[in-house]
Amino acid sequence: MNINTQLIQQSKIDTVDFNNLNFGRVFTDHMLVCDFKDGAWQTPSIMPYAPISFEPSARVFHYGQAVFEGMKAFKDDNDDVFLFRPDENFKRLNKSGERLAMPPVPENVFIDGLKQLLKIDNDWIKKGFGNSLYIRPFIIATEGAIAASPAEEYKFIIICSPAQSYYAGDVRVIMAEKYSRAADGGVGYAKAAGNYAAQFYPTSLAHKEGYQQIIWTDASTHEYLEEAGTMNIFFRVGDKLITAPNNDRILDGITRKSIIQLAEDNNIDVEVRRVSVAEIKEAANNGELKEIFGSGTAAVINPIKGFKHNSDAFELPVLKNSYASLFKEKLLNIQYNKSNDNHGWRVKI
Numbered sequence: 001m002n003i004n005t006q007l008i009q010q011s012k013i014d015t016v017d018f019n020n021l022n023f024g025r026v027f028t029d030h031m032l033v034c035d036f037k038d039g040a041w042q043t044p045s046i047m048p049y050a051p052i053s054f055e056p057s058a059r060v061f062h063y064g065q066a067v068f069e070g071m072k073a074f075k076d077d078n079d080d081v082f083l084f085r086p087d088e089n090f091k092r093l094n095k096s097g098e099r100l101a102m103p104p105v106p107e108n109v110f111i112d113g114l115k116q117l118l119k120i121d122n123d124w125i126k127k128g129f130g131n132s133l134y135i136r137p138f139i140i141a142t143e144g145a146i147a148a149s150p151a152e153e154y155k156f157i158i159i160c161s162p163a164q165s166y167y168a169g170d171v172r173v174i175m176a177e178k179y180s181r182a183a184d185g186g187v188g189y190a191k192a193a194g195n196y197a198a199q200f201y202p203t204s205l206a207h208k209e210g211y212q213q214i215i216w217t218d219a220s221t222h223e224y225l226e227e228a229g230t231m232n233i234f235f236r237v238g239d240k241l242i243t244a245p246n247n248d249r250i251l252d253g254i255t256r257k258s259i260i261q262l263a264e265d266n267n268i269d270v271e272v273r274r275v276s277v278a279e280i281k282e283a284a285n286n287g288e289l290k291e292i293f294g295s296g297t298a299a300v301i302n303p304i305k306g307f308k309h310n311s312d313a314f315e316l317p318v319l320k321n322s323y324a325s326l327f328k329e330k331l332l333n334i335q336y337n338k339s340n341d342n343h344g345w346r347v348k349i
């Protein structure tokens with residue numbers, strides 16, 4: 001594929017302390033930008049990472065026509081670079097975009113463009129367990145026109161940020177009883193920027209009560225558990241793993257579906273079904289509830305230490321052989337090319 005390429009004069013990589021990275025604050029030397037105009041995606045460009053200017057009337061600022069993805073690249077001990085299930089991110093970006101009336105990005109612009117970008121910024125991908133390059137592809141409506149209708153011009157952009165594994169500290173969550181992140185027939189299944197904005201305020205209220213995240217419940221009854229903050233959610237009751245089924249309120253997480261597959265591979269019972277607040281509280285009360293954890297690309301797996309519903313607070317036991325650490329290790333081993341990849345999830349750059 002043809003990509004216009006303009007390289008930076010001098011890399012800023014020497015100014016970066018890779019042992020003290022703040023997640024999502026530092027970006028690599030280059031970015032990929034592709035414009036949609038006159039009804040077609042134009043030739044993409046790789047150019048120096050830098051501010052871009054837009055008309056104040058750009059529709060993204062007014063109507064939130066914006067979708068994004070989150071993925072990672074990993075480097076093994078031989079300096080080979082791998083992506084994890086990138087085809088899934090590509091498909092999901094366009095599924096999200098379709099819901100927001102945006103034109104689909106061609107596969108070669110996304111996949112070949114990303115591979116080329118990673119080759120150019122290869123030095124930014126550090127090897128060693130826990131180090132990775134976080135990749136943020138996104139589409140925004142750039143057309144300067146404030147009529148409330150879909151834009152006719154867009155930008156597809158990929159930026160990359162070096163990341164380290166991080167320990168978020170103990171995570172305790174509140175099960176939502178008032179606010180919702182998504183509604184039936186809404187955009188919850190899309191990685192739409194506005195879904196995140198809508199979570200900030202309720203989450204800040206949870207912070208004030210000493211909780212780090214909210215477990216979102218179904219919008220109509222608040223009786224079923226759906227997502228943990230910006231992650232999918234799993235419960236271990238006895239030795240059984242339970243997670244909510246995908247629907248139009250739940251994001252179809254790639255980490256989530258990989259965990260379901262790994263559980264099946266390891267003969268762990270998985271139930272994909274609605275999970276009620278009542279059954280989890282009951283399981284906590286009778287000692288059957290062993291674990292709750294969130295899953296997502298950024299943190300992979302985030303164990304949850306405790307939760308609150310109504311005025312009832314619960315603490316989870318500390319386990320030696322947790323499913324959370326089992327699945328995290330299995331996923332990381334696949335991602336860093338340290339174990340067999342039976343499902344063809346790894347893609348070498």
Ligand SMILES: *Cc1c(COP(=O)(O)O)cnc(C)c1O
Pocket residue numbers: 070191227229230231232251252253254255256295296297298
């Ligand atoms: C991105 C995201 C996830 C996790 O998806 P992964 O593909 O596993 O990274 C879960 N829930 C929400 C709301 C998300 O935006």
